[in-house]
Amino acid sequence: MFGAMARTLTISVLAIALAACGGDKEEEKKPDKDPKAKPDKTKPKSNVKRIVTAVPPNKKVACTDLLPDLSKFKEYVAPDVSDTIRDNSKSHREPNAVCRFMRDGEPPKDDAQLAKMKAEDKKLGVLPGDEYCTLKIFCSYSTDEGDFKSNCEKSAKKASASGGRTRYEGNSDLGQFACVRMTDRPPDNWAYTYRTIDKDTKCIFEVLGGPSVVSSELVRNCTRAAIESIGMANLKKFK
Numbered sequence: 001m002f003g004a005m006a007r008t009l010t011i012s013v014l015a016i017a018l019a020a021c022g023g024d025k026e027e028e029k030k031p032d033k034d035p036k037a038k039p040d041k042t043k044p045k046s047n048v049k050r051i052v053t054a055v056p057p058n059k060k061v062a063c064t065d066l067l068p069d070l071s072k073f074k075e076y077v078a079p080d081v082s083d084t085i086r087d088n089s090k091s092h093r094e095p096n097a098v099c100r101f102m103r104d105g106e107p108p109k110d111d112a113q114l115a116k117m118k119a120e121d122k123k124l125g126v127l128p129g130d131e132y133c134t135l136k137i138f139c140s141y142s143t144d145e146g147d148f149k150s151n152c153e154k155s156a157k158k159a160s161a162s163g164g165r166t167r168y169e170g171n172s173d174l175g176q177f178a179c180v181r182m183t184d185r186p187p188d189n190w191a192y193t194y195r196t197i198d199k200d201t202k203c204i205f206e207v208l209g210g211p212s213v214v215s216s217e218l219v220r221n222c223t224r225a226a227i228e229s230i231g232m233a234n235l236k237k238f239k
Contacts, residue, residue, distance in 0.1 A: 043125070052202045055096045055139035059238040062218035063087040066137070066234050072225040073101055078133050080104045088134075096138040096203075096238070101222065103130050108231035115216030133222035139235060145177065148197055148204075152179035174224055175182065189214035194223040200231050 003213065055061060063085040074082045086100035105128025126132055145152075156168035165184035170177060171194070178196040185191045191214065194207045207223040209215070 005109040040074070044102060049117060051142045052054075053140050053142070054203055054232065054235050055238050057140040059096060059140070059236055060089045061098055061137070061139075063089065063098045065237040066097050067099065067226075067229055068234075069100075069229065072229045073222070076221040076225040077101065078103065080128075092136070095136060095206075096139045096235075097135070097137045099135045101132045101135070103128055103132055104131060105129060109219070126210060126212055130212055131217055132213065133210060134208045135226050136208075136221070137203050137226075137230070139207070141204065143197050143202050145197060149177055153196075155181075171220075174190045174227065176227075178220075178223065182216075183237055184202060185214060190216070192216045192219040194219055194226070196223060198230065201235060203230075203235075205230075 018100075064087070067085060070081060070083060080103055082102040082104040084102070086102060088098040088100060089095065092098045104124050107127055107129030120146055152168055155195040156170075159166050160167055167182045169182070170182050171180045172178070174194075174196060176196060176199060178194045180194070181193040182190045183193075192209050194205075196204070196205050198205055205223060205226050207219055207221075209225065213219065
């Protein structure tokens with residue numbers, strides 16, 4: 001009996017040893033990697049799109065660099081647009097530049113001068129030293145004309161449904177689409193803001209009329225002057 005068990009144990013041990021040896025031989029049969037083979041550089045395609053904008057985020061462009069020549073503003077807005085632009089860029093976080101265009105001259109010093117100007121001009125409008133318009137440019141965002149129009153239409157519907165004092169409408173008088181915001185300015189006037197995507201720089205231009213401006217045409221002309229004055233070359237100097 002013990003002899004039979006011993007033979008069985010010996011056979012089992014030999015079987016295990018042979019299986020182990022066989023396993024080693026199978027491993028040896030696997031071909032080695034070719035050292036000359038080129039590494040597989042194939043990578044899964046990423047869904048992330050790299051967006052390049054005219055100005056990097058959080059960078060500012062000085063108004064003097066943005067608009068070294070104000071001839072278009074003097075032509076379209078008024079000949080007495082001041083040669084000095086008021087740069088308010090540092091006071092705003094999102095825009096890459098905020099530039100205010102003023103009427104040249106000294107503002108009235110007292111009520112007597114104010115009354116005289118009113119008598120001569122019949123209506124006050126933009127007085128010397130007052131603001132014609134403010135230009136804000138947003139060049140660090142991806143822009144899409146279709147989305148821009150759609151958002152304008154949504155704003156118009158929302159404003160109409162609320163019955164508030166603000167309205168929106170699309171406008172093509174500039175030769176390109178602009179979204180115009182109209183805000184009630186008592187007693188019976190409107191303040192205007194034009195927003196449009198500049199075709200050259202892909203920046204959004206937002207132009208607001210000054211505190212005493214109630215003319216859509218003036219704000220539109222200020223927008224036109226900005227479009228014709230600003231190109232990619234004007235956006236190279238940013239800090």
